[in-house]
Amino acid sequence: MHEFSIAEAIIHATQEVVQANGGGKVEEIHLRIGELRQVVPDALLFAFDVLKQDTPLAEASLHWETVPAQVRCKACNTEYHPNDVFWECPSCGAIGGEVVAGEELDIVGVTLMEGSDGD
Numbered sequence: 001m002h003e004f005s006i007a008e009a010i011i012h013a014t015q016e017v018v019q020a021n022g023g024g025k026v027e028e029i030h031l032r033i034g035e036l037r038q039v040v041p042d043a044l045l046f047a048f049d050v051l052k053q054d055t056p057l058a059e060a061s062l063h064w065e066t067v068p069a070q071v072r073c074k075a076c077n078t079e080y081h082p083n084d085v086f087w088e089c090p091s092c093g094a095i096g097g098e099v100v101a102g103e104e105l106d107i108v109g110v111t112l113m114e115g116s117d118g119d
């Protein structure tokens with residue numbers, strides 16, 4: 001279940017953000033997750049709930065938007081949304097391509113609890 005490693009990465013990155021801002025307890029984390037990461041939402045929420053214990057994120061909730069995958073054809077430069085495991089260019093029929101979007105794992109916002117000052 002690769003959601004555990006994703007949750008771990010999210011927690012690690014969030015803690016760095018919190019420390020850079022002087023510490024505190026986290027209320028909400030907002031993310032952008034690329035479609036190609038194939039995250040199962042329930043699995044990610046479960047992993048996050050397990051791993052956040054005993055961290056400043058213990059009461060935090062996770063919110064994210066999925067970034068649609070986008071692939072650029074290497075033959076004709078057409079950008080398209082890959083629909084299945086074989087990426088076939090709708091314009092020239094070439095297989096494969098370069099990923100333009102869909103591999104994101106970005107923290108776009110961290111909300112700290114009001115009145116929280118780090119200890």
Ligand SMILES: [Zn+2]
Nearest residue numbers: 073076089092
């Ligand atoms: Zn093409």
